[in-house]
Amino acid sequence: MKNPIADVLIVGAGPVGLTAAVVLEQLGHEVVIVDRQAEGANTSRAAVVHPRTLEILEPYGVVPALVARGVHTPTFTIRDRDRLLMAVPFSALPTAYPYTLMISQAETEKFLLDRLTELGGKVTRPATVTGIAQDPDTVTATLSEGEPIRARYLLAADGMHSLAREQSGIRFTGGSYAESFTLADVRLTGGVPTDEVILYFSPAGLVVVAPLPDGRYRIVATVDEAPHNPDIAFVQRLLDERGPRTRPAVVEEVVWGSRFRVHHRIADVFRHGRVLLAGDAGHVHSPAGGQGMNLGIEDAVTAATTLSRVLAGEPETLLDDYADARRRAAEAVVSLAGRLTDLATASARVRPMRNTVMALAGKVPAVRNRLAWRLSGLDRR
Numbered sequence: 473m474k475n476p477i478a479d480v481l482i483v484g485a486g487p488v489g490l491t492a493a494v495v496l497e498q499l500g501h502e503v504v505i506v507d508r509q510a511e512g513a514n515t516s517r518a519a520v521v522h523p524r525t526l527e528i529l530e531p532y533g534v535v536p537a538l539v540a541r542g543v544h545t546p547t548f549t550i551r552d553r554d555r556l557l558m559a560v561p562f563s564a565l566p567t568a569y570p571y572t573l574m575i576s577q578a579e580t581e582k583f584l585l586d587r588l589t590e591l592g593g594k595v596t597r598p599a600t601v602t603g604i605a606q607d608p609d610t611v612t613a614t615l616s617e618g619e620p621i622r623a624r625y626l627l628a629a630d631g632m633h634s635l636a637r638e639q640s641g642i643r644f645t646g647g648s649y650a651e652s653f654t655l656a657d658v659r660l661t662g663g664v665p666t667d668e669v670i671l672y673f674s675p676a677g678l679v680v681v682a683p684l685p686d687g688r689y690r691i692v693a694t695v696d697e698a699p700h701n702p703d704i705a706f707v708q709r710l711l712d713e714r715g716p717r718t719r720p721a722v723v724e725e726v727v728w729g730s731r732f733r734v735h736h737r738i739a740d741v742f743r744h745g746r747v748l749l750a751g752d753a754g755h756v757h758s759p760a761g762g763q764g765m766n767l768g769i770e771d772a773v774t775a776a777t778t779l780s781r782v783l784a785g786e787p788e789t790l791l792d793d794y795a796d797a798r799r800r801a802a803e804a805v806v807s808l809a810g811r812l813t814d815l816a817t818a819s820a821r822v823r824p825m826r827n828t829v830m831a832l833a834g835k836v837p838a839v840r841n842r843l844a845w846r847l848s849g850l851d852r853r
């Protein structure tokens with residue numbers, strides 16, 4: 473670091489911290505980004521990148537690599553076994569990216585890190601922030617490894633259990649869902665299209681099947697108790713009970729699997745003095761609709777461009793505007809994901825009725841288009 477006081481200290485080098493670092497580096501600021509992990513995570517996790525995310529990343533040199541690597545899925549469908557209930561068309565959206573881009577989070581992070589390196593930046597790791605203190609002009613983070621770091625502003629991109637949020641006294645209010653989610657990246661043969669994200673709303677429960685690069689598919693399902701490591705037999709049973717019937721899907725291999733419980737929480741405020749929150753530090757919700765990482769990347773670009781303007785002498789009230797706007801965006805997304813989750817996890821008793829209503833709604837073009845705008849993030853332009 474050339475200057476002993478950095479412009480911005482970013483805590484956390486997940487997709488959100490890395491995005492903010494790329495934007496700030498490109499805008500010519502002195503950025504320090506730290507992460508407590510010795511290496512970046514190599515697990516798949518969030519697999520959906522929406523059109524709006526690609527639009528806002530466009531000026532920062534990562535989109536060509538993402539678009540070249542990911543699978544372009546122009547349609548998102550809801551099915552009850554073989555019966556189509558609703559087709560949500562992304563292909564008609566007025567954007568240069570009229571599709572959902574399917575790519576593992578590890579690869580998204582790799583492309584962001586490559587771009588950061590190209591711009592001359594790097595992640596300092598392992599470096600665990602253990603405390604944060606603010607004075608009128610700076611913020612200082614103490615680390616368990618090495619010297620404290622001082623900066624004009626701190627961006628908390630340190631995830632759901634954010635220390636920066638806790639140390640700033642910001643509450644993270646909400647609750648948790650009872651269901652657990654099973655997650656598996658698999659190789660499949662049989663009757664699953666390669667250009668569609670499919671939500672099977674079957675009478676036996678939900679299963680999502682979505683294509684990933686290299687001929688893999690992402691499977692997500694709600695179950696009472698998800699196994700730690702879903703195996704072939706487990707995923708096959710889910711698809712047999714909930715997936716396509718006429719041309720069944722056959723699981724050849726489970727490449728990666730995990731499970732998670734879902735919380736829905738939003739930080740009460742997104743700014744405390746010189747600390748701004750972004751990504752999972754500010755909001756967590758169900759993966760229904762694949763919104764989490766996308767919203768976080770939007771937070772990151774907005775936070776970084778706003779900080780850049782304030783560092784260039786514009787009023788600090790811009791930071792309050794950031795905090796208010798991103799909290800409102802989080803409320804809207806948490807509510808959309810909540811409604812989709814309630815639909816997806818409806819009790820067995822109401823599932824037939826739900827599917828009838830869904831099929832009727834699916835015949836109304838305005839309903840399908842509205843859903844495409846909301847899921848793609850284009851309604852937040």
Ligand SMILES: Cc1cc2nc3c(=O)[nH]c(=O)nc-3n(C[C@H](O)[C@H](O)[C@H](O)COP(=O)(O)OP(=O)(O)OC[C@H]3O[C@@H](n4cnc5c(N)ncnc54)[C@H](O)[C@@H]3O)c2cc1C
Nearest residue numbers: 484486487488507508517518600601630631751752764765
């Ligand atoms: C199993 C799993 C599956 C998921 N599936 C989906 C999905 O299908 N769709 C979806 O949209 N989202 C999904 N998510 C959520 C998605 O991964 C997150 O929304 C996304 O990672 C948020 O990015 P982030 O950068 O805000 O936080 P994170 O990715 O959590 O990154 C935070 C970083 O901060 C670092 N850190 C934390 N504390 C400190 C500290 N004190 N000092 C220094 N560094 C620190 C951590 O090491 C970490 O690298 C999934 C998550 C998991 C775990």
